[in-house]
Amino acid sequence: MKILVTGGAGYIGSVTVEQLLKRNHEVIVYDNLSTGRLSAVAEGAKFIEGDVLDAEKLAEVFSTNRVEAVIHLAACALVGESMANPLKYYQNNVIGSLRLLEAMTNAGVKKIVFSSTCAVYGEPKEIPIKETHETNPTSSYGETKLAVEKALRWFEKSYGIRHVSLRYFNAAGASENYGELHEPETHLIPNVLRVALGEKEHVEVFGTNYPTPDGTCIRDYVHVIDIASAHIKALEILDEKSEVFNIGCGDGYSVKEVIETAEKVTGKKIKVIYGDRRTGDPAVLVASSEKIQKELGWKPQFQNLEQIIYSAWIWMKKMLEVESNQLQASQGSFHET
Numbered sequence: 001m002k003i004l005v006t007g008g009a010g011y012i013g014s015v016t017v018e019q020l021l022k023r024n025h026e027v028i029v030y031d032n033l034s035t036g037r038l039s040a041v042a043e044g045a046k047f048i049e050g051d052v053l054d055a056e057k058l059a060e061v062f063s064t065n066r067v068e069a070v071i072h073l074a075a076c077a078l079v080g081e082s083m084a085n086p087l088k089y090y091q092n093n094v095i096g097s098l099r100l101l102e103a104m105t106n107a108g109v110k111k112i113v114f115s116s117t118c119a120v121y122g123e124p125k126e127i128p129i130k131e132t133h134e135t136n137p138t139s140s141y142g143e144t145k146l147a148v149e150k151a152l153r154w155f156e157k158s159y160g161i162r163h164v165s166l167r168y169f170n171a172a173g174a175s176e177n178y179g180e181l182h183e184p185e186t187h188l189i190p191n192v193l194r195v196a197l198g199e200k201e202h203v204e205v206f207g208t209n210y211p212t213p214d215g216t217c218i219r220d221y222v223h224v225i226d227i228a229s230a231h232i233k234a235l236e237i238l239d240e241k242s243e244v245f246n247i248g249c250g251d252g253y254s255v256k257e258v259i260e261t262a263e264k265v266t267g268k269k270i271k272v273i274y275g276d277r278r279t280g281d282p283a284v285l286v287a288s289s290e291k292i293q294k295e296l297g298w299k300p301q302f303q304n305l306e307q308i309i310y311s312a313w314i315w316m317k318k319m320l321e322v323e324s325n326q327l328q329a330s331q332g333s334f335h336e337t
C-alpha cells in the first residue's frame, strides 16, 4: 500500500515507518520537523517537509501521489504545555487534523489510522481501562485528541472515510535504529537513562502521595515496535470498518519501579529529586487491550519492563557514540584545514 505518514520524523513515527517499509509498503513521510528529525526518517521512505496546517501543500501531496491510506501521528503531545498553551494544541491537533481530513476528502482517500491517547479518559473510574470507559479528559491535549476522534465519526458518515483511532498508553523503548529523542524531554524513561549516561544530573519525580503502593504514579509502558505493529494491523481492517482500540500491555509500573529497573539495566545509580504533583496526572493509567487482541490478533511482543528499558538503553548509548564520533570527525577536519 502507498501510505502517507504525518509525523513520521518523530519518535513513534520513525519506528512505524521502519516497520511499514519492512513489510514492503511504500511510505511518504510528511512532517514539519518541529519536534522530529530528518535523520529519524528511515531510508526508503520519501520525505516531504510540510505542515498539516498547510492546506495547499497537502492538496499538492495528494494530487501528485496516489496515497491509499494515511497514518496521522503529527501533533503536539505534551500534557503540561497543553495546559499552558491550549490554543497551540487546538490549532495544531484539531485544525491540523481537519485540514488533513479535508485534503483526504477532496482527494478521495478513504482510510486513516489516527494516533490518539489514553489522555482521552481523564481520571479513570475502573482499572484496567476499557475502550467503553467514559471519556473525560483532564488536559487540553486529551481534549484535542478526543475532538479529532469525534470528528472522524462524522467524516465517516458523510464522506465515507474509515478510521481506526489507537489510544496509546505510554510509548517506550526503541528499535535498533530509532528511539526517543525530544528536546526538552518530558518522558520518564529517556530522562532516567540520560541521568544514567551522565547527561543529566537527576530525574524529577512528580508526587509521592498518590494512592498507590509506593505513592508514585503507575503507568502502562508499551514498546514502540508493538505500537508500530498495531498500526499495520489497523490498516488491515479499514476495508471493513472503523474502530477505536487501546494500545497497552495491561501491566502497571510505578515511577519508582521504573527507576529501580533502569538502575538494574544500566548498572548505574539514578539520582532522584522528589517534587510536587503535576496537575492533570491521574494516579493510575493501565490499559485493557483485550479488544485489539481479540479483534485484530495484536499482542505485545515486549511485555517485560526490563526488556523495554534495555532496548532504549542500547539505542541511547549508540546515539551518544554516533554523536561523539561526529564531533571528533568535525574537530579532526577543523584541525586539518
Ligand SMILES: NC(=O)c1ccc[n+]([C@@H]2O[C@H](COP(=O)([O-])OP(=O)(O)OC[C@H]3O[C@@H](n4cnc5c(N)ncnc54)[C@H](O)[C@@H]3O)[C@@H](O)[C@H]2O)c1
Binding pocket: 006, 007, 008, 009, 010, 011, 012, 013, 030, 031, 032, 033, 034, 035, 036, 037, 050, 051, 052, 053, 072, 073, 074, 075, 076, 077, 092, 096, 115, 116, 117, 118, 167, 168, 169, 170, 171, 172
Ligand atoms: N509518546 C507517547 O507516549 C504517546 C502516547 C499517546 C499518544 N501519542 C501520540 O503519538 C503521536 C506521536 O507522538 P511522539 O511521541 O512520536 O511525538 P513526536 O513529537 O516525537 O512526533 C510528532 C511528530 O509530528 C511532527 N509534527 C508536529 N506538528 C506537525 C504539523 N503541524 N505538521 C507536520 N508535522 C508535525 C513533529 O515534527 C514530529 O516529527 C502524537 O500524535 C502523540 O499525541 C504519543
